[in-house]
Amino acid sequence: MDFLITTLLNALTLISILMLVGLGLAISFGLMNVTNLAHGEFVTVGAFAVYFVQSVGGSFWLGLAAAPIAGAVVGCILEFAIIRHLYSRPVSTVLATWGVSLILQQGLELTFGLGAKPVTPPIEGTLDLVFTVYPAYRLILIGIAMLTLLGVVLLISRTSFGLDIRTVIQNREMAEGVGINTRRTYAIAFTFGAAIAGLAGGLVAPLAIVLPQMGVNYLANAFFVVIVGGVGSIGGLVAGSVFVGGLTSVLNYQISPSLAQAIVLLAAIVAVRLRPNGLFNGASR
Amino acid sequence: MIARDRNWLLIFAVCVVLAVLYPLFADGYRLTVIRDALIFGLFAASLDFFWGRTGILCFGHAAFFGIGGYIMALITLNDAIPFGSLLGIIGAVAGAAFVAAIIGYFLFFGGIRGSYFTIVTLAMGVICQQAAVSWSSVTGGDSGLIGIPPIAFDLGGLHVDLSQDLPSYIFVSAIVAVTVLALWSISRGRWGTVLTAIQDNEVRAAALGHNAPLRLLVTFVLSAAIAGLAGALYVCMAGLVAPDLSGLLLSTEVIVWVAVGGRGTLLGPVLGAIFIQRAQQTISSFNPSLWPLLLGCVFVIIVFVLPDGILSIYARLKSLFKGGRRAQ
Numbered sequence: 001m002d003f004l005i006t007t008l009l010n011a012l013t014l015i016s017i018l019m020l021v022g023l024g025l026a027i028s029f030g031l032m033n034v035t036n037l038a039h040g041e042f043v044t045v046g047a048f049a050v051y052f053v054q055s056v057g058g059s060f061w062l063g064l065a066a067a068p069i070a071g072a073v074v075g076c077i078l079e080f081a082i083i084r085h086l087y088s089r090p091v092s093t094v095l096a097t098w099g100v101s102l103i104l105q106q107g108l109e110l111t112f113g114l115g116a117k118p119v120t121p122p123i124e125g126t127l128d129l130v131f132t133v134y135p136a137y138r139l140i141l142i143g144i145a146m147l148t149l150l151g152v153v154l155l156i157s158r159t160s161f162g163l164d165i166r167t168v169i170q171n172r173e174m175a176e177g178v179g180i181n182t183r184r185t186y187a188i189a190f191t192f193g194a195a196i197a198g199l200a201g202g203l204v205a206p207l208a209i210v211l212p213q214m215g216v217n218y219l220a221n222a223f224f225v226v227i228v229g230g231v232g233s234i235g236g237l238v239a240g241s242v243f244v245g246g247l248t249s250v251l252n253y254q255i256s257p258s259l260a261q262a263i264v265l266l267a268a269i270v271a272v273r274l275r276p277n278g279l280f281n282g283a284s285r
Numbered sequence: 286m287i288a289r290d291r292n293w294l295l296i297f298a299v300c301v302v303l304a305v306l307y308p309l310f311a312d313g314y315r316l317t318v319i320r321d322a323l324i325f326g327l328f329a330a331s332l333d334f335f336w337g338r339t340g341i342l343c344f345g346h347a348a349f350f351g352i353g354g355y356i357m358a359l360i361t362l363n364d365a366i367p368f369g370s371l372l373g374i375i376g377a378v379a380g381a382a383f384v385a386a387i388i389g390y391f392l393f394f395g396g397i398r399g400s401y402f403t404i405v406t407l408a409m410g411v412i413c414q415q416a417a418v419s420w421s422s423v424t425g426g427d428s429g430l431i432g433i434p435p436i437a438f439d440l441g442g443l444h445v446d447l448s449q450d451l452p453s454y455i456f457v458s459a460i461v462a463v464t465v466l467a468l469w470s471i472s473r474g475r476w477g478t479v480l481t482a483i484q485d486n487e488v489r490a491a492a493l494g495h496n497a498p499l500r501l502l503v504t505f506v507l508s509a510a511i512a513g514l515a516g517a518l519y520v521c522m523a524g525l526v527a528p529d530l531s532g533l534l535l536s537t538e539v540i541v542w543v544a545v546g547g548r549g550t551l552l553g554p555v556l557g558a559i560f561i562q563r564a565q566q567t568i569s570s571f572n573p574s575l576w577p578l579l580l581g582c583v584f585v586i587i588v589f590v591l592p593d594g595i596l597s598i599y600a601r602l603k604s605l606f607k608g609g610r611r612a613q
Binding site for chain 1: 340342344388391392394395397399400401403404405407408409411412415416418419420533537540544574575577578580581582583584585587588589592
């Protein structure tokens with residue numbers, strides 16, 4: 001019983017992180033049709049923000065507050081300097097953002113030096129649930145991720161900015177026709193996605209190995225979350241995260257992590273062939 | 286079109302003459318450097334055959350290079366298999382083509398195009414690298430396999446032994462020249478025209494009766510087969526195979542070679558590969574961690590300044606002068 005619950009909670013941890021990283025991609029890749037290969041570096045930047053704040057004596061929570069800001073700043077600069085000029089050139093966007101991701105990785109390595117960076121969690125120890133004991137920090141992580149997701153859903157469905165985003169995404173020309181500044185909306189949406197990815201990076205920092213190259217793993221998985229889940233709905237995002245995250249966690253018990261990763265990506269390719277529009281397409285629209 | 290064909294053949298002929306004359310001026314070490322660069326040039330040409338003709342970017346082409354390399358290594362390292370080198374090359378080409386056929390079937394017939402294809406192939410590269418690392422009983426894990434013998438076989442009266450620098454240089458140059466010429470003649474003929482039609486408007490091309498997914502699949506498989514050949518050649522020349530031969534960084538670099546050399550020219554990517562590898566060696570000798578940084582900058586610069594590669598500078602200058610004359 002407790003083994004089952006532990007597996008479930010491990011899966012939930014990974015699923016929460018994937019949801020946060022995938023959310024930014026769902027906005028940029030799924031909705032704006034921008035293939036941003038530097039999205040994984042937003043996660044890295046968030047993780048390094050926590051490391052940096054801790055290394056100069058700040059608390060973890062201060063670092064976690066800095067993480068989304070760091071992600072947003074990098075995202076905003078990227079959108080302003082590069083992506084906005086390439087909205088009509090998809091292949092060029094792929095090349096340019098991959099270049100940026102290499103520059104960011106190497107820049108972080110040159111600034112902070114080689115090797116993994118230590119990040120200490122704010123709370124040590126475990127929490128006694130009825131059926132099992134589980135690390136307290138992971139439970140907090142799941143809670144923060146769920147709250148963030150809820151906040152985003154409310155933002156998109158209830159505020160006038162959310163309405164603007166949905167309008168621009170449905171029909172860009174029409175949105176301009178009714179007086180929405182589409183460029184600004186795109187820039188804000190992109191920056192917002194980067195901030196959420198930065199937050200995800202900050203949250204995983206105590207659990208993961210903080211390296212300049214850590215973003216690549218999140219990038220590939222997050223893309224599959226979006227592709228498998230289908231574009232355009234929070235439901236699809238959840239379905240994709242559960243598929244990729246759940247399968248990874250279950251397989252991690254049986255085989256080596258790198259083989260598990262390979263099998264999950266293969267399964268995702270097959271899923272994409274069988275349901276090209278996503279597991280959850282249209283159901284929640 | 287005909288003038289462009291003539292220009293291409295002219296440049297090709299010049300390159301062949303330079304390649305033939307090079308051993309007269311170079312010592313053994315320099316020959317091996319150019320030989321290895323040429324193998325990567327062949328790899329770049331294989332990507333260009335697909336990307337340049339269809340406009341669909343494959344971000345995991347190193348997977349095929351690595352698959353070819355590992356198959357070659359496993360066959361030649363097994364003493365029980367006769368004609369190791371020859372069977373190894375055939376196996377490498379067939380293995381890469383087979384994997385490409387499966388993946389391509391899933392993607393092309395599943396309606397996956399554009400950015401989606403790029404992402405899935407990116408993951409494919411990650412999968413291959415992870416598989417090479419974790420399947421250590423066969424692939425040697427992180428450290429790879431070493432001691433792969435040079436290509437050597439007897440076929441009828443033909444005796445091939447590539448343990449020396451000059452024969453291996455000639456062998457590789459000949460294969461690269463023949464393959465590039467063959468790819469070019471395929472891509473400029475009817476096959477290439479149909480691919481261009483599919484790239485412009487797949488729905489319309491399908492309405493004209495072309496089986497678009499099948500065309501794309503066959504092009505992809507051919508491209509992967511040649512990448513596998515390049516991988517097989519490389520591991521024999523280097524004597525070793527390692528997981529990063531199928532990794533993301535090599536996939537990235539091959540894209541830069543094609544983009545710098547000029548997408549869709551087949552010859553440009555080969556030249557791009559040679560030039561950039563020379564630059565890489567020079568820069569890495571100063572500071573090894575500087576190279577990825579510069580690579581990233583090259584990506585960004587290409588996108589904004591030279592979207593058609595370095596060969597386009599000549600065309601641009603020409604049109605500039607022509608435009609000037611007309612204005613007078």
